[in-house]
Amino acid sequence: MRLSVAAVAIGVVGAAALAAGTIFLSRAHAESQIERGKYLVTLASCNDCHTPGFFLGKPDMSKYLGGSDVAFEIPGLGAFAGRNITPDEETGIGNWTDEQIATAITTGKRPDGRQLAPIMPYHAFSYMTKEDVAAIIAFLHSIPAVKHEVVGPFKPGEKNTLFTFRVLPPGETVAQAPK
Numbered sequence: 001m002r003l004s005v006a007a008v009a010i011g012v013v014g015a016a017a018l019a020a021g022t023i024f025l026s027r028a029h030a031e032s033q034i035e036r037g038k039y040l041v042t043l044a045s046c047n048d049c050h051t052p053g054f055f056l057g058k059p060d061m062s063k064y065l066g067g068s069d070v071a072f073e074i075p076g077l078g079a080f081a082g083r084n085i086t087p088d089e090e091t092g093i094g095n096w097t098d099e100q101i102a103t104a105i106t107t108g109k110r111p112d113g114r115q116l117a118p119i120m121p122y123h124a125f126s127y128m129t130k131e132d133v134a135a136i137i138a139f140l141h142s143i144p145a146v147k148h149e150v151v152g153p154f155k156p157g158e159k160n161t162l163f164t165f166r167v168l169p170p171g172e173t174v175a176q177a178p179k
């Protein structure tokens with residue numbers, strides 16, 4: 001008899017602790033969605049391909065995620081620079097809905113129907129949980145809008161005005177580093 005009273009008491013205390021824990025966790029979660037997004041954006045290297053100067057060794061953090069100045073040339077497809085993904089309405093994604101941003105990140109489809117070049121790692125990002133995609137979007141909403149029009153994409157044969165990563169055929173001479 002005593003034992004079962006103790007067991008009930010422990011059960012009640014346990015349930016209370018669990019409830020408190022759940023409340024604590026959900027509150028912590030609500031407060032940290034943007035922080036979680038920042039963490040994911042940092043780990044997923046969005047900064048590398050979407051901040052100007054990064055590939056030239058001097059990322060311009062005053063234009064964080066404001067669009068790259070270095071393109072990737074993909075044989076047969078064209079040359080593509082990481083676009084402005086800040087909330088700027090004219091040159092960024094400020095006019096996109098959360099749904100449109102999520103679709104672009106996880107399927108590569110832009111609101112205008114164009115399929116993004118696969119150098120944007122949407123194939124990998126398609127494995128992200130809905131919560132993580134939502135956290136990334138919340139973080140993207142929270143960063144300063146940067147006015148910066150990314151040029152391109154350039155079609156094969158078109159004149160490209162950006163520094164560019166190019167895939168060369170085997171047998172080419174290694175280029176000298178600029179002094």
Ligand code: HEC
Binds near residue numbers: 045048092115116120
């Ligand atoms: C390896 C380079 C690379 C990485 C890493 C990368 N992106 Fe991209 N992203 C690109 C390129 C290049 C484009 C443009 C492709 C095109 O125009 O077809 C792009 C396009 C986009 C677009 C569409 C914007 C538009 O105006 O069309 C969004 C949104 C986007 N990226 C978000 C992200 C986010 C968020 C991350 C990190 C979770 C990320 N990208 C990581 C290279 C990258």
